[in-house]
């Protein structure tokens with residue numbers, strides 16, 4: 001079995017209240033498609049991730065110096081009976097296209113947004129490998145099957161609440177400190193996630209909620225299960241940095257937009273670039289641009 005080598009991290013810049021890093025393999029690994037190649041890739045990726053976090057002195061410094069990742073205007077577990085709860089995955093749709101978010105809200109009516117079946121199976125296979133890698137490594141514990149972590153967050157400005165479950169939550173003992181890692185995985189390449197900004201608001205929401213509810217300083221990590229692309233993952237930690245700012249809208253702005261979309265009887269017009277050819281609502285949408 002080939003190893004994926006060591007992990008190295010590069011600081012990309014700041015986002016409001018935190019710093020974002022790209023996680024790289026130290027050598028390029030060609031794409032893996034199916035069958036035994038895919039399971040081997042997932043096993044290697046899980047081991048690379050756990051070993052990389054534990055053995056890199058730079059990552060150790062990043063984790064031990066992390067401050068709580070808190071999002072302005074967000075509360076954990078608040079909200080009364082009149083609160084309208086939406087699945088946190090709606091943020092992914094909102095970041096892609098607000099018209100799409102309108103359709104998803106109408107379709108799911110507050111219920112969980114289902115995963116694509118193939119994506120779910122891949123994610124579960126990876127999390128099984130991650131569990132084994134954590135058991136072998138020591139100093140890191142994975143809470144995934146036994147104790148799923150769910151969050152309920154509300155924004156002051158309106159009556160919309162978001163709730164969801166992070167893919168995995170790890171507790172790591174590093175540099176004499178305990179740190180939490182809120183981990184989200186998907187097949188989408190990390191470069192694409194960074195460019196489009198989706199998945200990230202939801203991930204930051206989970207990490208912020210875990211900070212607030214457990215009182216454990218938690219960093220957020222997105223790990224791409226795709227074998228292509230140079231960047232394997234993205235890590236967010238609390239603590240500001242000057243310089244380039246990753247463009248993620250403030251959470252209260254996103255919640256405000258969701259509240260206004262919910263009140264509409266007809267789909268709102270999209271803003272900016274849309275990828276209508278790949279959209280599941282393209283045959284229903286009056287604003288489709290192909």
Ligand code: SF4
Nearest residue numbers: 097099100276279285
């Ligand atoms: S078809 Fe295009 S405009 Fe309509 S919801 Fe989908 S991405 Fe948005």
